[in-house]
Amino acid sequence: MRREVVRPDGSGTHFSTPFGIESWMCVSQCDISYYSALGATLFILSIRGFLMINRSSILVLGLSAVSVLGTASTPDRSTCNSWLAACHYTAANREADYNINRVVIHKTEGATAGGAASWFTNCSSGGSAHFVYEKSNGYCYQCVLEHNIAWHAGYSSTNNNSVGIEHSGWTANDDSSTAMYDQSAGETASCVTYYAVPNNRSYIIGHSEVPGCSGYGGGVNCHTDPGPYWNWGYYMTKTGGGGGGGTLPTYTLDAPTDSGSWALSSSATDKFGADYKYHSTAAASDPASWAAAVTAGTYNVYAWWSVGTNRSTTAPYILPNNVTVQKNQQVSGGSWQLLGSVALSGTATTKLSIWTTTGYIVIADAVRYAP
Numbered sequence: 001m002r003r004e005v006v007r008p009d010g011s012g013t014h015f016s017t018p019f020g021i022e023s024w025m026c027v028s029q030c031d032i033s034y035y036s037a038l039g040a041t042l043f044i045l046s047i048r049g050f051l052m053i054n055r056s057s058i059l060v061l062g063l064s065a066v067s068v069l070g071t072a073s074t075p076d077r078s079t080c081n082s083w084l085a086a087c088h089y090t091a092a093n094r095e096a097d098y099n100i101n102r103v104v105i106h107k108t109e110g111a112t113a114g115g116a117a118s119w120f121t122n123c124s125s126g127g128s129a130h131f132v133y134e135k136s137n138g139y140c141y142q143c144v145l146e147h148n149i150a151w152h153a154g155y156s157s158t159n160n161n162s163v164g165i166e167h168s169g170w171t172a173n174d175d176s177s178t179a180m181y182d183q184s185a186g187e188t189a190s191c192v193t194y195y196a197v198p199n200n201r202s203y204i205i206g207h208s209e210v211p212g213c214s215g216y217g218g219g220v221n222c223h224t225d226p227g228p229y230w231n232w233g234y235y236m237t238k239t240g241g242g243g244g245g246g247t248l249p250t251y252t253l254d255a256p257t258d259s260g261s262w263a264l265s266s267s268a269t270d271k272f273g274a275d276y277k278y279h280s281t282a283a284a285s286d287p288a289s290w291a292a293a294v295t296a297g298t299y300n301v302y303a304w305w306s307v308g309t310n311r312s313t314t315a316p317y318i319l320p321n322n323v324t325v326q327k328n329q330q331v332s333g334g335s336w337q338l339l340g341s342v343a344l345s346g347t348a349t350t351k352l353s354i355w356t357t358t359g360y361i362v363i364a365d366a367v368r369y370a371p
């Protein structure tokens, strides 16, 4: 575990010391996020009092309360600069209860990201977003944890399945800096990695492309952001995605079937969903299988496992096209890892074999087919 980010609330003062150590002074409250080595938020420590904080120490000058605000099972971006908790959001346990399969891009119609993030803390605002980026320099505020649902799209099913990113500035103006695009696209790229959001414009969309408007898009209030000046070409280059995209669905398969010899566990904290299965490696054919009836098309096939030193470094996944891909399950757990791109049709079955170097276990947690 490591303390990665200090997030002062609006009462805090952000300054640099003469020694060049970035520090914060909080007069009433500081929220400090603690992250695992995998980037998952473990908990948020909220300290009320008068404090000075830098990346290696906390100096408490006067203390009135210490509390743990909450935990998160999702990998909120650890490089976001500030945490300003929004008043409005829907508590959830994504992705156990809702898939995250979209990122929605907004502009705030306001001058500063700090102003928008502060407005979200006001319960008169009626809305929120997970992140707000400053147009001039890419400074980031996080307002809603990714496992919760932010109120940004004006269309509930899109809210349920998306991460919402606001950017200061106006839809009618060409006012976004390269630094802002780069920081925001980094967040979107992390959603591609951790949630397998398809990296194309069918799933990384503008607010103007959200359903719900009787005309075309923009949610029920027909918003038009981010507007004609938003540089999608550059943005998608920075997320690593391409143009185009398709309308194929995403299939998340979290319950592998097996012969009955695999054991069930829920103890690993970086698992997907409620549990996973495991089996000792052996020179035998006794795979776990994930199967789904799919709409025909080309999909990226991903696997999710929980890491551990007893895992196989050559876990043999057998793709629906019978190609075997070995993965090291001692690393890269707790997120979707690409196995390959495969043309799927009918019932598409991915298997995890136990037939590899003995003395280890293999973890059958979840598989995803995403276009």
Ligand SMILES: [Zn+2]
Residues within 6 Å of the ligand: 105, 106, 107, 152, 207, 223, 225
């Ligand atoms: Zn919007």
